[in-house]
Amino acid sequence: IILGxxxxxxxxxxxxxxxxxxxxxxxxxxxxxxxxxxxxxxRKPEPAYCTFETEATNIAIVFVIGSMYCVVAPIIxxxxxxxxxLSYLLxxxxxxxxxxxxxxxxxxxxxxxxxxxxxxxxxxxxSVAGLVSAYTSPNPTQxxxxxxxxxxxxxxxxxxxxxxxxxxELSGVLPYEEAVAIDRDQGVDTTExxxxxxxxxxxxxxxxxKDNDPRxxxxxxxxxxxLMDDESDSNDEDSxxxxxxGA
Numbered sequence: 001i002i003l004g005x006x007x008x009x010x011x012x013x014x015x016x017x018x019x020x021x022x023x024x025x026x027x028x029x030x031x032x033x034x035x036x037x038x039x040x041x042x043r044k045p046e047p048a049y050c051t052f053e054t055e056a057t058n059i060a061i062v063f064v065i066g067s068m069y070c071v072v073a074p075i076i077x078x079x080x081x082x083x084x085x086l087s088y089l090l091x092x093x094x095x096x097x098x099x100x101x102x103x104x105x106x107x108x109x110x111x112x113x114x115x116x117x118x119x120x121x122x123x124x125x126x127s128v129a130g131l132v133s134a135y136t137s138p139n140p141t142q143x144x145x146x147x148x149x150x151x152x153x154x155x156x157x158x159x160x161x162x163x164x165x166x167x168x169e170l171s172g173v174l175p176y177e178e179a180v181a182i183d184r185d186q187g188v189d190t191t192e193x194x195x196x197x198x199x200x201x202x203x204x205x206x207x208x209x210k211d212n213d214p215r216x217x218x219x220x221x222x223x224x225x226x227l228m229d230d231e232s233d234s235n236d237e238d239s240x241x242x243x244x245x246g247a
Contacts, residue, residue, distance in 0.1 A: 032098070060117050118156065
């Protein structure tokens with residue numbers, strides 16, 4: 001009874017939610033009002049960086065809502081099509097012309113988004129199956145529609161397992177061919193690489209409270225090498241004295 005009454009009632013809200021995303025959220029993301037304020041104030045706008053965790057979550061939410069209410073309120077599907085079409089054009093333009101390169105996560109965020117969308121689709125299908133069961137009572141077990149709805153979660157779980165086992169491991173490694181091509185590429189600037197970046201501060205003698213200055217690390221490493229040379233020289237003198245005493 002709760003599913004039969006609650007889900008159809010809130011479907012109108014989620015349709016309005018997707019339309020609001022089209023008419024409000026996407027234009028604000030494109031206009032960037034904070035940058036316009038800086039321009040009108042005569043200041044240089046700050047560099048724009050993509051907040052992947054926020055932007056990806058917003059898109060995933062619309063995807064889950066559309067997949068859940070496409071049966072209950074089919075009118076939501078045209079709104080979702082418009083949203084994803086405009087999002088594709090908007091984010092393509094932003095990444096090409098606006099967003100600055102901050103870091104490269106190597107596609108690691110995709111795994112969280114993919115499994116999150118699958119989980120949302122799974123529970124959404126179960127909710128719609130419960131709605132079908134409420135409308136087909138008192139004999140829901142004899143309903144072909146409910147049987148078809150219960151097959152969908154099984155297919156979705158099979159798809160998730162097959163995708164994870166077939167592609168997850170391969171997507172997490174770099175093929176040897178590409179690794180060799182990168183290694184032979186002379187266009188990679190290695191001057192910015194710090195050979196002591198992953199060395200513990202205790203070994204390098206660097207103060208962890210100071211800034212990450214390669215010159216400090218290099219200087220401390222030189223001092224450490226000098227100490228090691230002094231210890232080796234003292235050990236050689238001790239061994240030489242011991243051998244002369246034995247003679």
